[in-house]
Amino acid sequence: MDRWLGLARSLIIYHNPATIRGWRRFYGQILCEGDVVFDVGAHVGTRARAMRKAGAKVIALEPQSLFASYLRLTLPKDITLLESAVGGSDAVAEMAVSSRHPTVSSMQSKFVAGAATAPGFDHVQWDSVQRVQMVTLDGLIQRYGLPSYIKIDVEGFELEVLSGLSRPVPMLSVEFLPGFPDLSFAVLDRIEELGRYKFNPVVGEDAKFLWPEWRNGAAMREWLAGLPADAVSGDIFARVVQD
Structure with missing residues (x-):
């Protein structure tokens, strides 16, 4: 029952008409x-x-079996759905699953261990483990071509996802969690190893850039460092700098 309540909660929060319109725009x-x-x-x-x-042309990846089943039934047929996680190698891995709060299910053990004392996570329990197939971004590029944009929202596993990417892409976004700034700083380091990027955050589900201009990595780090631990999470967008 908890898993279905978790799905219903996610649909209410993330799949309401206002949120859908905002992201479409x-x-x-x-x-x-x-x-x-x-x-x-x-x-x-x-x-x-x-x-x-x-x-x-969308390639959607979702390793959680409950959500993958929902997507298989509801996504438009021209969206390619892969029931896979993304990481640093082609392998089978384990994901900690929260039945009641499946949006925070994670393959990052440090995130799961640290969340118990992080603001906003004290009510979350990771009550099961699911074995998932993992692929790499390089492998996906070889199969589908170089993407114009990669959206990564994997609850603390972003650095491992980017470890499987060996070349810059025009644009990508990664989730930031204010209670885990070190994870975000490491992700920014990795993005800047790939190429020259500028950054712009999107807070929560606002579906709009916070800054009127794109800023460098130092400005992005300063902004993240100034967030209180209980601030709203969101996405860091990174756009490659054109020479």
Whole structure:
């Protein structure tokens, strides 16, 4: 029963009409017809649907069996769905699952261990483990082509996802969790190892950039460091700097 309540909760929060409209408008401004995009951690498919509406060719990846089953039944048929996690190698891995709060299920053991004392996570229990197939971003690129954009929302596992990418992509976004700033700083380091990027945050489900201009990594780190631990999470967008 808990798992179905978890799915219902996610649909209420992330798949309501206002949120869907906001992300459709947002992606319509930054994506072009025919763009290849990867949605890593598709969850209930809100972003995948919005990117498709913008004309993109969407490859959606979701390892949680409950959500993958829901997506298989509800996603438009021209969205490619892979029931896989993304990491540093092609392997079988274990994911800690929260039945009541499945949106925070994670493959990052440090995140799960540290969440018990982090603001906003004290009510969460990871009550089961699911074995999942893991693929790499490099492998996905070899199969589907270089994406214009990669969205990564994997509850603390972002660095491991990026470890399987060996070249810059035009744009990507990664979730930031204010209670875990060190994870975000490590992710920024990895992005800057891949290429020259500028950054812009999106807070919560606002579906709009916080800053009118894109800023460098130092400014992004300063902003993150100033967030209280109980601040709203969101996405860090990174756009490659054109020479």
